[in-house]
Amino acid sequence: MSSLKSLRGSAAIAGVATFGCGEAPGYSDMELLANAARAAVADAGLAMSDIDGLCTASGAATMWAMPVVEYLGIRPSYIDSTMIGGSSFIAHLLPAMQALQSGQCNAVLVCYGSAQRSATFGRREIVASRRFLDPQPYETPYEPMQPLSAYALAASRHMHEFGTTRRQLAEVAVAARGWAQRNPEAFMRGPLSIDDVLGARMVSDPLTVRDSCLVTDGGGAYVLVRAERARDLPNPPVYVLGNGTAVWNRQISSMHDLTVTAARDSGRAAFAMAGLAPKDIDVVQLYDAFTINVLLFLEDLGFCAKGEGGAFVEGGAIGPGGRLPVNTNGGGLSCVHPGMYGIFALIEAVRQLRGVGGERQVAGVKTALAHGNGGTLSSQSTAVLGLEETL
């Protein structure tokens, strides 16, 4: 039996696109998805008729792959609609690589769209319906403001165990804004200081509204093909060197240790497949639903020791000009967050590898990590990507 390492670099991302990021009034989820999908397929130098694999997921529709197939007019021989929250679109990578390698399909489109900000059936209604469709009977009666309160509980524990401060959490939001100011696609680009974050409206202690991701509209898509085919397509191939996914729990109350996430497993698996270590990574895209996420993932993925995330991000260390570029598009905190952000983290990693980041471009990027999170610190998926020379 061959190991996952044999899949290292076997597939490459040939096309990426975003559409309607920020505010897209009057658009439906499907229309945002379809526009991103069309643009990603074009970016790959392919036609929609070349797409014979589909990965997609929705925060609302449980049978989402079917309307997407119907809307795009495709007949995929490979379908993956695994829905584990915002990490799904990174978790879709490895099964798609296996499907490409086996010959089950030749070009996989991974796509997502949400009109969460502008839709009339918005976040409030989705949260209310989910109580019935996806009950959490041992948590809901206590009225946590989910998902935010779950992350607030994790932050409280991190502060208690390691002396992490609200100021250190604020560093994450300020760094994200610094990157967003260099990204014309970012939704929030105004000035933001540590004191602004500390003085912002508290939502669920210790997290303020500025410790929390945006609620925006947006669509994102990418196209994955076998490596040898990617070399014949217009863009420099971005090879998938490693991918790992891990889920340990759903509810925050079932998490064994609120300071250690399943990113420890997903990261270990992705790095093992890639044969790389955190020190080899040039840019890092972490699903920053809340500021605490970035500290947890920097620690669990091995960029610093457990408990040292707060100190690691101090002094603008993950912002523009810092020692480790993190969330170079501005992240879910300042760029875009339409319900699930994972695909946007991956797209930004690809753009940095292609060197098309404009004012926010990090020099000499050869490797990138994109990490997705889903639920309430529930699912984690890590991808390690690289250019031709890293193969």
Added chain:
Amino acid sequence: MNPPVLLDSQGGVLARHQAALNEGRFLIQRCGSCGKAVYFPRELCPHCGHAELAWEHPAGTGTVYAVTTVRRKPEAGGDCNVSLIDLDEGVRLMSRVEGVPSSDVRIGQRVRARVLQQDGVGLVVFELLAGEGAAA
């Protein structure tokens, strides 16, 4: 280890656990195979996969593991404490600590469970043990 409790209510463990709460009784489970305490209630042991889980009354004492205050406007019910509590039996649950302002609830404080009846539905909440009052 506490003595097992027999439940005569019907259905799965979710319904039976709630039926007991509605009668004012807070129950957790213990695995007959590996001996570990289990909460929330399950049809099989998440530690060893065994199906023989017995009900027992926990001591009711525990420790605040994590805490947050959900900030709400007064017309939305006002600020609300949400805590994760580690019971002395070794299981964790979401609940709230009552009787003090949420801002006075701290990680590490010792608490005791009681079953509150809210619109005819039993709910486990906690109060600080004596001597665990507001931090100076």
